[in-house]
Amino acid sequence: MPLSWNEIKDRALKFSKEWSGETREQAEAKSFWDDFFNVFGISRRRVATFEEPVKKLNDHYGFIDLFWKGTLLIEHKSKGKDLDKAYSQALNYFSGLKEHKK
DSSP states (O other), X not given: OOOOHHHHHHHHHXXXXXXXXXXXXXXXXXXXXXXXXXXXXXXXXXXXXXEEEEEXXXXXXXXXXXXXXXXXXXXXXXXXXXXXXXXXXXXXHHHHSOGGGO
């Protein structure tokens, strides 16, 4: 059964309070995204994977932090990291995805 708008808002507020002080990517990224999807009553495992391998344009492999095929590509970063660099990294990954995964 889908969640009501009020339940989503309540879960979102709880999520934002719980995660407001977190600053470290490696320590908590996976728990963060599992909790994020739970705000909407979605099991992350049902729709998205962590560390999706992708062949980049330079023929080296990289790993997308979180990938929901055809919907969402996330490059998670710690507080204070260069988000322009993260954006470029995500674009590089996107370019390396096979068309059926985009």
